[in-house]
Amino acid sequence: MGFFERLFGKKNSADSAKERLQLVLIHDRMDLTPAELDSLRDDLIATISRHVEIDAQSVQIGMEHDGRSQRLVADIPLKGASRRRAKRSK
Amino acid sequence: MPAQVITITSGKGGVGKTTAVANIAVALASEGAKVVCIDGDIGLRNLDVILGLENLIVYDIVDVIEGRCRLRQAMIRDKKLPELYLIPAAQTRDKNAVSPSDMNRLIKDLRNDFDFVLIDSPAGIERGFKNAIAPADRVLVVTNPEVSAVRDADRVIGILEAEEKGPGSLIINRLNPTLVKNHDMLSADDVLDLLAVELIGIVPEDEHVIIGSNRGAPVAFDPKSRAGQAFRNIAKRLRGEKVPFLDLDDTGGFWQRLQRLAGRK
Ligand SMILES: Nc1ncnc2c1ncn2[C@@H]1O[C@H](COP(=O)(O)OP(=O)(O)O)[C@@H](O)[C@H]1O
Ligand SMILES: [Mg+2]
Numbered sequence: 001m002g003f004f005e006r007l008f009g010k011k012n013s014a015d016s017a018k019e020r021l022q023l024v025l026i027h028d029r030m031d032l033t034p035a036e037l038d039s040l041r042d043d044l045i046a047t048i049s050r051h052v053e054i055d056a057q058s059v060q061i062g063m064e065h066d067g068r069s070q071r072l073v074a075d076i077p078l079k080g081a082s083r084r085r086a087k088r089s090k
Numbered sequence: 091m092p093a094q095v096i097t098i099t100s101g102k103g104g105v106g107k108t109t110a111v112a113n114i115a116v117a118l119a120s121e122g123a124k125v126v127c128i129d130g131d132i133g134l135r136n137l138d139v140i141l142g143l144e145n146l147i148v149y150d151i152v153d154v155i156e157g158r159c160r161l162r163q164a165m166i167r168d169k170k171l172p173e174l175y176l177i178p179a180a181q182t183r184d185k186n187a188v189s190p191s192d193m194n195r196l197i198k199d200l201r202n203d204f205d206f207v208l209i210d211s212p213a214g215i216e217r218g219f220k221n222a223i224a225p226a227d228r229v230l231v232v233t234n235p236e237v238s239a240v241r242d243a244d245r246v247i248g249i250l251e252a253e254e255k256g257p258g259s260l261i262i263n264r265l266n267p268t269l270v271k272n273h274d275m276l277s278a279d280d281v282l283d284l285l286a287v288e289l290i291g292i293v294p295e296d297e298h299v300i301i302g303s304n305r306g307a308p309v310a311f312d313p314k315s316r317a318g319q320a321f322r323n324i325a326k327r328l329r330g331e332k333v334p335f336l337d338l339d340d341t342g343g344f345w346q347r348l349q350r351l352a353g354r355k
Contacts (some may be wrong), residue, residue: 012273017237018280024237025244025284067286068247068257 026063029070037061044074053079093204095197096328097130098261099227101242105215105234106263108298111210112140113310113318117325119174120310123205126165128197129179129298130222131212132188138178141168142306146179152180155192170311190224197225206328215249223250229258230290234264235276244285259290261324266295278335291324292335293317 016077032040045056060075098107098114108131115127128151129137138144149164154177161177168174180187193209200207211222223229229250233243243260250258262278269275276284280293298319302309309318310325316336323333 014270014273014276014280017276018284021237021240021276021284025243028241028244029248068251087221 026070029065029068030063030072039057044076048076055079091205092201093207094328095201095207095209095225095227096230097209097211097222097228098230098232098240099211099219099222099246099258100213100232101215101246102233102239105232105239106235106261106293107213107232108136108140108210109303109308110230110232110261110263110293110321110324111137111208112308113175113321114325114328115141115206115208116171116308116310117322118206118328119168119171120322121325121329122173122205123329124173125206125208126175126177126200126204127208127210128177130193130209130218132179132183132185132218134212135179135181137164137176137210139306140303141176143168143176143178144306147178150178150180151188151196151297152183153189154196160192161196184201185212185221188221190221193221215246219246223253223255226255229255230261231258231287232261232263233281233285234263235270235278235281240276240281240284247285247287257287259288260285261291261293262289263293264295265292289335290327291320293320293324293337 008037030037041059041061042062045054048054055077058077061083062073062075064071064073096114098111100107109131111127112146115125119125127137127141129135130151131137132152135150138147140294143166146166149159151164153159154161154164164177165175166178168176197207197209207225209222209226212218231243231246231250232238247257250256262281265278266275278289282289294316295307296315298312298315299317302312303317306339308321309315310321312318320336323336325334
């Protein structure tokens with residue numbers, strides 16, 4: 001890494017390679033395109049909302065991995081004030 | 091004991107599969123094992139030139155499968171190592187001339203006569219790759235410390251798991267210790283972190299590999315080549331020996347270090 005790159009805090013290339021690969025491999029292994037992941041997220045929100053009131057804006061879906069095995073992790077915050085069950089809509 | 095059938099594959103082309111097969115075969119046969127290697131890259135035959143046996147080819151693997159010759163007639167004996175044989179690929183055919191069950195049948199006939207059967211897989215994840223992994227007891231995945239090779243290796247490892255061939259063992263080839271030290275190349279640890287599979291060898295970038303391929307003499311024959319040493323270590327590990335991984339962080343060997351200490355370098 002050259003002097004100027006260090007001066008301007010540019011990351012060294014091996015670190016960029018590793019970070020980029022981490023993200024790419026997660027998507028490759030999941031076998032879902034970002035668009036498919038979005039649609040999974042929408043379906044999940046719709047399904048859960050039929051049972052409880054959730055804060056749809058704050059739903060987070062991510063991947064965690066342990067070695068080569070991966071899991072899909074969803075963080076779904078319930079609507080704070082109203083903890084009561086959502087009205088069943090038909 | 092029946093042979094261990096080992097397939098060397100990678101996904102990406104040009105990462106060093108053929109180099110690895112030739113060198114591991116030479117290293118195993120130098121230690122007295124009976125070895126046959128099979129060039130599975132139909133249409134892009136190469137293992138013959140890397141082993142320096144291209145002038146001895148009469149029949150090839152497709153001739154065997156289509157019944158034009160007996161298996162023994164297609165086996166070329168190495169010039170230096172009498173226990174090393176090559177079954178060459180066909181050059182003028184395509185991969186569809188062979189099926190996975192053809193490969194299984196062919197390898198079954200070799201199992202009792204050899205200690206190791208090494209199969210050189212073509213790049214990609216299609217027919218040629220499927221043919222190469224079908225008979226494998228064990229798969230070695232070759233990669234380079236570089237984004238596209240690592241990504242393709244991960245794909246291949248995923249497919250191996252899905253086909254119940256195990257995740258495979260990893261060979262990291264063409265590692266450049268100076269680049270790693272300057273943080274301009276993924277380190278072996280980085281690659282292992284990303285791929286999360288078992289490591290079986292780290293092979294440094296080494297100009298002797300190219301010199302050896304010019305001559306048709308794999309570097310595993312060369313006692314001074316570092317890549318040759320790395321391939322010999324892989325062969326030992328395949329035989330079940332515990333061999334420590336080369337310390338590639340240190341660009342020089344013991345003597346270079348000593349010379350540096352003595353201020354001569
Ligand atoms: N460790 C190494 N150091 C230097 N060059 C290498 C090394 N391994 C392979 N090569 C070179 O890389 C090129 C591709 O290797 P090859 O074994 O033909 O790859 P593949 O069979 O995966 O397509 C060849 O020119 C070979 O000499
Ligand atoms: Mg090749």
